[in-house]
Amino acid sequence: MFESLKKKFSRTSEKLEEELIEEGQQENNVKEESGKRFSFFSFGKKKEEKVEEDESNLLPEAEETVEEEVSVEEVEEEIPEETGEAEEAEEEEVKEEKPKTGLLSKLRGSSKDKEEIEEASEDEEVSEEEIIEEVEEDEPEEKPKSGLLSKLRGSSDDESEKDDISADGEAKGGIFSFVREKTIQEKHVEDILFELEMELLQGDVAMEVATEVVESVKENLVGKKIKRSNDITEYTFLALKNAVSDIISIPGKSMTEMIEAKKAQGEPLIVMFVGINGTGKTTTIGKLANYYSKKGYVPVIAAADTFRAGAIEQVTYHADNVGVKIIKHQKGSDPAAVAFDAVEHARAQNKDLVLIDTAGRMQTNTNLMDEMKKIRRVSKPDLVVFVGDALTGNDATEQAKKFNEAIDIDGVILTKADADSKGGASLSIGYVIKKPIMFLGMGQGYDDIKEYDSEWMLNQLFSEDEE
Structure with missing residues (x-):
């Protein structure tokens, strides 16, 4: 996943290195020496792996x-x-x-x-x-x-x-050093960072996020003293990683922590799910019911999507598959009443979690958005979670913005993240609405859901290794 962003970051490093070496050659300020030639991604490898490799090389x-x-x-x-x-x-x-x-x-x-x-x-x-x-x-x-x-x-x-062979298998040689230290100047990075910004936009990264990444990298690189070509690669890696780390690290409590806090008060955690049709919202509710059932909590599902044909049957199918109680009314009934009944059932039966399914609606449909606000007023959810499709890139970010403006969402779940080679939505959506990503959908099965971890996300973006 996120293969597109990996390539873009790596290319930025390579172009800056080529720029400085070429200028050094023109100034007669560069010489070739023997040494380990690091790739951009070699800086992202874990220290434990390096130790194991070094020990294995001691034997021969x-x-x-x-x-x-x-x-x-x-x-x-x-x-x-x-x-x-x-x-x-x-x-x-x-x-x-x-x-x-x-x-x-x-x-x-x-x-x-x-x-x-x-x-x-x-x-x-x-x-x-x-x-x-x-x-x-x-x-x-x-x-x-x-x-x-x-x-x-x-x-x-x-x-x-x-x-001539390094511990990680990279051949030595092709290392350049500068006779006199080179300082990275703004002229060295202007064109390269403009290209990076354009490539990020092509990868469905939101404009404000692409601009923020580029400005942060520029601030971190300009003025750095360079002695060896490997320094360029390392500084670029660190500058990009720091910029992205700031973008994806949006603080917020996890759903699990909130369940525990509510349970201590003798109350269920009430979660309302919103989003447009086709993003995997109902399937995600089934996955979460399964996820928390396996953790020892007792969920209940509210079938509050009473408008869409087959919606009640669909969410009932998922509830039955994972062995969770479902509260439902007749098709066309008041969705707010279904949500209210589910909450009362959870309180009466000492259940830990209420998952409220709502009708998928476009963020531009005012009447349906008003209906969603009514569900919120009646059920009083602790969390309103937007479910978006990672593959839609900027569309998912724009949808999240509209829902946030209309109903003030508390977090995001991105579906189909495992199939997202561009990574634009995963990088952008939390930063744009200033709300955390809570879960990532990672496949079709009920177990294919993962609590979001910014460190894991960084590793996906900056490491060659498959996790």
Whole structure:
């Protein structure tokens, strides 16, 4: 989920890095050095994962170290016997740790080459220098040796190769540093942040949210001193993450906390659900009834959508599936009366939660909005929750604004969040109406609902890892 926003944030980091490196090259103020090349998302990985990876990398290194400390005598035992001259040559090679340039050291690698040279030697007398030249011309590129001796011989090379691979699997190299520190200036970020703002708008992020993100990133980046290209990536990551964290962290009590508080008073928590048709409002009520039943609370559902054909049957179907009592009247009856009866039933039966389903209506329909206000006056809900479809992006945000103006909603539930690749509604809706997101619908089943957590949301936006 939120794949679109991940790509947009990553692209911003890459473009800023390219901008500063290109300017540094023009100023002759950049040099390439060896080091770990971080990606934008590598800064979002958990510390625990890094520790586990580092520990796992210790094992092969330890094995290599043990092998490197093997004595010369053990090495000699493992080398197959060829000729007395070959053994002598190899003993000298281990002691001196220098490659041999003599004829025998050239001939040892390939039996086929030896046969050809022996035939040549029998046919005609050839000097050692001529044989070596002929072998070098015919011989393919030298392959890395896999024997224990070759491990000893090339241990320093092996260590340098291991150093070229990071613990998280990212190859080193391609790191740039500046001879003289670079300062990020407004001119470096203007075009890049304008592009980010446009991309956020294309991802269904509300205008005011996109503007706020861009201004916050600009404030955090301009003036930063840069020594290495990795610093650019890290600073951009932190600036974007801080900006988004402020956007999605809207304070508010959880529904579970409110149930506990009301239960201590001997009263049920009364929750009224509003929203337009087709957003998954009735299904969400079924999910919440199931969610809190499994937590040990006793809910009751009010079928207060008495206008839409099949609405009472639909909510009854969900109530029966999750084993929750439903209060309903005849189709066309007063929805406020249904809500009132459900509340009285909960009080009489010491139930913990009343979930009131209302008719879906467009936020522009004044008469239906007035009817919704009547339900609120009669049932006196503790929470009015707007249910919106995450896939509708800016439409969901605009609907929430209208409902908030008409009835003063207390929180938001976003459905189909698992299928939302853009992430615009999830990023925008709470900030625009200044009300918290309370739950996210994450699938079709009754268990597919998740209490909203801003830290989890940040991880979804800034980490490659699937959660």
